[in-house]
Amino acid sequence: MHSIVGSNAFSNSNPVIGDDNRLTQFYLQGWTEIANFLPDNLNRQLLDEVQFDADLTPAGVGRARDHTLNRQVRRDKTQWFEGKTQAQQHYLELMQQLQRQLNRQFFLGLFDFECHFACYQQGDFYQKHFDAFSGRSNRVLTTVSYLNNVNSGGELVLYGADDSVLSTIKPRAGSLVLFESERFAHEVLTAVDDRYSIAGWFRHNNSINGAIDPSR
Numbered sequence: 046m047h048s049i050v051g052s053n054a055f056s057n058s059n060p061v062i063g064d065d066n067r068l069t070q071f072y073l074q075g076w077t078e079i080a081n082f083l084p085d086n087l088n089r090q091l092l093d094e095v096q097f098d099a100d101l102t103p104a105g106v107g108r109a110r111d112h113t114l115n116r117q118v119r120r121d122k123t124q125w126f127e128g129k130t131q132a133q134q135h136y137l138e139l140m141q142q143l144q145r146q147l148n149r150q151f152f153l154g155l156f157d158f159e160c161h162f163a164c165y166q167q168g169d170f171y172q173k174h175f176d177a178f179s180g181r182s183n184r185v186l187t188t189v190s191y192l193n194n195v196n197s198g199g200e201l202v203l204y205g206a207d208d209s210v211l212s213t214i215k216p217r218a219g220s221l222v223l224f225e226s227e228r229f230a231h232e233v234l235t236a237v238d239d240r241y242s243i244a245g246w247f248r249h250n251n252s253i254n255g256a257i258d259p260s261r
Contacts, residue, residue, distance in 0.1 A: 061143045072151065076203060076211070076224035083190055083219040087139070090132035092192040092218075095162040095241050099124045104163070106174075119171040121233070123244075125161040136160075136243065140188070144247055147186070153247075155185060160245030165199050165236035173204065176246060177226035184226040188245040191216040198237030204230040216240055 062068055062079055071077040101122035105114045126133050144155045177184040195216040203211040214222055
């Protein structure tokens with residue numbers, strides 16, 4: 046698959062992501078890992094919410110009418126963000142800033158953002174998959190924000206076009222992984238320690254007759 050990042054001149058303007066090298070990696074490779082993306086206070090609030098207040102339910106595969114539960118494919122639990130708490134609102138505002146930055150620098154035409162908490166406990170996993178398929182989804186970029194340090198299990202594995210492993214990413218609190226949804230297959234390895242994160246997607250607007258394409 047071809048990179049969605051255009052050939053326009055790269056800009057070093059960087060109001061949200063403070064490490065130019067990380068954005069350069071995204072520009073060149075279509076993915077990047079950014080340490081210390083989440084402010085510490087917001088990270089703590091979101092971690093407390095997902096651990097103690099979230100209404101987590103078993104996650105399914107597919108969207109809309111094709112949505113089903115399949116514990117052979119994935120076993121995590123999730124809760125979609127609705128902006129009902131201050132921490133959720135602040136996180137969504139941060140991602141809106143990132144959306145504007147990515148559109149300004151890479152001309153991606155990102156339209157909106159959706160996300161959910163994801164909790165992996167001992168034995169949970171998510172088999173290798175794509176978050177979007179060419180011509181069949183409006184998801185453009187995938188984001189994973191890690192809320193806790195994980196010592197054992199739960200790594201995110203990114204695969205290249207030849208099925209080779211590009212990177213095996215250990216969850217670290219406050220870090221963000223960003224990659225092109227159609228381009229990179231990925232999986233979450235079996236968790237040993239509890240793993241808390243926020244999975245999100247920047248989307249294009251595939252609207253029909255003024256109605257925004259459903260997100261879930």
